[in-house]
Amino acid sequence: MSQPQPVEYAEATAQVRAVFDDIKASRNVPDVNNFWKYLARDPALLERTWESLKAVMAPGALDPLIKEMLYVAVSVTNGCGYCIASHTASARKAGMTEAMFGELMAVVGMANETNRLANGYRVPVDPAFE
Amino acid sequence: MSQPQPVEYAEATAQVRAVFDDIKASRNVPDVNNFWKYLARDPALLERTWESLKAVMAPGALDPLIKEMLYVAVSVTNGCGYCIASHTASARKAGMTEAMFGELMAVVGMANETNRLANGYRVPVDPAFE
Amino acid sequence: MSQPQPVEYAEATAQVRAVFDDIKASRNVPDVNNFWKYLARDPALLERTWESLKAVMAPGALDPLIKEMLYVAVSVTNGCGYCIASHTASARKAGMTEAMFGELMAVVGMANETNRLANGYRVPVDPAFE
Amino acid sequence: MSQPQPVEYAEATAQVRAVFDDIKASRNVPDVNNFWKYLARDPALLERTWESLKAVMAPGALDPLIKEMLYVAVSVTNGCGYCIASHTASARKAGMTEAMFGELMAVVGMANETNRLANGYRVPVDPAFE
Amino acid sequence: MSQPQPVEYAEATAQVRAVFDDIKASRNVPDVNNFWKYLARDPALLERTWESLKAVMAPGALDPLIKEMLYVAVSVTNGCGYCIASHTASARKAGMTEAMFGELMAVVGMANETNRLANGYRVPVDPAFE
Amino acid sequence: MSQPQPVEYAEATAQVRAVFDDIKASRNVPDVNNFWKYLARDPALLERTWESLKAVMAPGALDPLIKEMLYVAVSVTNGCGYCIASHTASARKAGMTEAMFGELMAVVGMANETNRLANGYRVPVDPAFE
Numbered sequence: 001m002s003q004p005q006p007v008e009y010a011e012a013t014a015q016v017r018a019v020f021d022d023i024k025a026s027r028n029v030p031d032v033n034n035f036w037k038y039l040a041r042d043p044a045l046l047e048r049t050w051e052s053l054k055a056v057m058a059p060g061a062l063d064p065l066i067k068e069m070l071y072v073a074v075s076v077t078n079g080c081g082y083c084i085a086s087h088t089a090s091a092r093k094a095g096m097t098e099a100m101f102g103e104l105m106a107v108v109g110m111a112n113e114t115n116r117l118a119n120g121y122r123v124p125v126d127p128a129f130e
Numbered sequence: 131m132s133q134p135q136p137v138e139y140a141e142a143t144a145q146v147r148a149v150f151d152d153i154k155a156s157r158n159v160p161d162v163n164n165f166w167k168y169l170a171r172d173p174a175l176l177e178r179t180w181e182s183l184k185a186v187m188a189p190g191a192l193d194p195l196i197k198e199m200l201y202v203a204v205s206v207t208n209g210c211g212y213c214i215a216s217h218t219a220s221a222r223k224a225g226m227t228e229a230m231f232g233e234l235m236a237v238v239g240m241a242n243e244t245n246r247l248a249n250g251y252r253v254p255v256d257p258a259f260e
Numbered sequence: 261m262s263q264p265q266p267v268e269y270a271e272a273t274a275q276v277r278a279v280f281d282d283i284k285a286s287r288n289v290p291d292v293n294n295f296w297k298y299l300a301r302d303p304a305l306l307e308r309t310w311e312s313l314k315a316v317m318a319p320g321a322l323d324p325l326i327k328e329m330l331y332v333a334v335s336v337t338n339g340c341g342y343c344i345a346s347h348t349a350s351a352r353k354a355g356m357t358e359a360m361f362g363e364l365m366a367v368v369g370m371a372n373e374t375n376r377l378a379n380g381y382r383v384p385v386d387p388a389f390e
Numbered sequence: 391m392s393q394p395q396p397v398e399y400a401e402a403t404a405q406v407r408a409v410f411d412d413i414k415a416s417r418n419v420p421d422v423n424n425f426w427k428y429l430a431r432d433p434a435l436l437e438r439t440w441e442s443l444k445a446v447m448a449p450g451a452l453d454p455l456i457k458e459m460l461y462v463a464v465s466v467t468n469g470c471g472y473c474i475a476s477h478t479a480s481a482r483k484a485g486m487t488e489a490m491f492g493e494l495m496a497v498v499g500m501a502n503e504t505n506r507l508a509n510g511y512r513v514p515v516d517p518a519f520e
Numbered sequence: 521m522s523q524p525q526p527v528e529y530a531e532a533t534a535q536v537r538a539v540f541d542d543i544k545a546s547r548n549v550p551d552v553n554n555f556w557k558y559l560a561r562d563p564a565l566l567e568r569t570w571e572s573l574k575a576v577m578a579p580g581a582l583d584p585l586i587k588e589m590l591y592v593a594v595s596v597t598n599g600c601g602y603c604i605a606s607h608t609a610s611a612r613k614a615g616m617t618e619a620m621f622g623e624l625m626a627v628v629g630m631a632n633e634t635n636r637l638a639n640g641y642r643v644p645v646d647p648a649f650e
Numbered sequence: 651m652s653q654p655q656p657v658e659y660a661e662a663t664a665q666v667r668a669v670f671d672d673i674k675a676s677r678n679v680p681d682v683n684n685f686w687k688y689l690a691r692d693p694a695l696l697e698r699t700w701e702s703l704k705a706v707m708a709p710g711a712l713d714p715l716i717k718e719m720l721y722v723a724v725s726v727t728n729g730c731g732y733c734i735a736s737h738t739a740s741a742r743k744a745g746m747t748e749a750m751f752g753e754l755m756a757v758v759g760m761a762n763e764t765n766r767l768a769n770g771y772r773v774p775v776d777p778a779f780e
Contacts, residue, residue: 003252004251035248035253038251045247048445049369056236056240062230067233070200071240074203074245075241075245076766077203078339079598079765082253083241085772087241088259089259097191103192106564106565106568107186107201107204108770110187111200111204112208112765114213115204115205115210117759118210119729120754121168121169121171121755122133122134122735123168125164125211125212125215125216129215133649171752175752175755185568211382214382232432234380235381236434239373239377239435242372242375243372243373246337246365246368249336250332260523263605294514295504298511298512298513299511301511301618301622302626304705308705309507321489321493322490322494326459327497329456330494330498331497331501333464334502340505341515342508345519346516346519349518363451364460367447367460367461370443370447371461371477375465375468375470379470381425383424385472386423386475386476388479389476390475466639467636469635469729494640495637495692496694496695499636505599506597506625506628506632507625510596523772555771561771569764572760577757582750590723594723594757594762600769602769602773602774603764605775606775606776606779619710620712627706627712630702630706631720631724631733632724633699635728635730637685637695642653642654643688643732
């Protein structure tokens, strides 16, 4: 068996349960997503990733909806299927409408296109941008 | 000479000048960026790219500042030096503060990290996300 | 039928069988993986890829376990599902423990994150690194 | 001025100096690399990134040299110029010889090649890998 | 329900139907591919994408077969499963033989390999290429 | 000194000189490009890479111009500066006109855009493509 296996709450250690409990309380959900169940194979990684995510995605100069849409933009660019699915769901929960999703996708598509045009034409950076 | 060369206004055809004029008027700037001068080697590509960009980046369900930050997120993920420089400048012009840039970068970094954790642990999509 | 089809041993030409035989003998396995069966559609590509892989992955200054973990790091970064699955299996066979896999994933995640922080902050290379 | 600017020790806040001091002490170096000086624009990001990096790169199931080589493999795959330069230097400092670098590069090149062959031939995952 | 849903002809608006009709007429097919049915969620994006694609993929200095193979090369490099499947099918329809596909894949694999060797060895651009 | 250094002919071993001589004879050029001088640090890698490249880029079912354009498409997608410069030069030498370069870039840009639209809309593969 080569494929990593998830850790369910019932079989989790106290350290892992503490993280799961914090995720469930922070998000007000009855269970954690698969992502966390798989990371739980490495409790230190689980804990560090959750602590970082909680800090990074908290309201600040940018509100959580914008942060979730940025997450989707990166995940779509990288082609990470799991992340596209989970962060699109989070963005919708945070208030992303169908129209906002459409515009988000249009920007992501356009940026991926012009990134390559800039590469291929070897455009030098304008002095004003430095 | 293998490297593509920019087209300056003085040497541009009427078709290219019309696009340059529209960019300058839309953005209220005295000259277009290098990106457009290089694309001008292919007038059809120049025109199509500008028309699409104008439509995609216009205010809509998402405001221009958010769209510029999404553009930065994609460009940073792809490592496009020109695009990072130009769209960071555009985002600042549209109102991005130092604190917003910091949070944008933190989200982009985190998303690139967890995209790979999801890949490596081969996390299956939760039924709730489908 | 657009999808490439695998070549099974029974239907393979002598050239393809010779490569399959060498893979089976080198790895002491009863059959070759799907990767090789699909590449066999192009016998020259099959042969060249196998010869290169055999040379590159052989013990040298780096032992095979380290090489397999490097392979996983690249495959996870690129999001190649097949390659993640097959090289994780190979790494485990070469001795990768659960703890080693966890640390490998943590490094890969961290590197993908800081690669983007360096891009976004446009950090100039320190003179000492050149 | 659009380009992010580094924070030097003399102008740094106490929070930033504490991180810089810890980096210098941990690595026994007289000054921190540019990467940290730029991240210092966002003290929370600086601190979180350093704490994570310190934990992730510490000796564990994998020794620091292997971890640095994994970092190089990811950075080369992503084409992050700064990261390639800085982590190649770290890997050399940790004991990477010229021969080890050569084999590392050969594996990274090969993996990037076969990742795409697997994509293009749409190779299904062997049941044994799941 | 988080996953985007396709728009079928029967439920489509007049604007969407006009695009679908043009795709069917241009390609002489009885129905449009899933790609267009999903984009139809955002009629403006659908229309803009189709108009651009029609212009870009039309015969010109490069014939459609070459353009489809370039599309496959990009899609394989990015690991976009849908795009690999659909553009491999289009390339075959445009005349790509099994032998041509094999050589296309070999070039794509090789380019992805040497791109990383150039990154890792930090090869400076030869003056003759500038 | 962390940066890899090139190997010039005068200081090269017989094994390296043999490869350099073959490159110069095959391409009818007075000196090899920087890429080969850097790879020469690892003579086995140099030799294997050159032998593969020579086989892959030779005329076959696809002519050398098409192969060079495919190489450019991959390099632009990956953002490899050295490879974009060197293979654009090779493609021009093989007959790529300005108009062909323009269309090549347009296809590459478009493919990078629609790859992300397909990812973000999570478009399922049409049965006809499998």
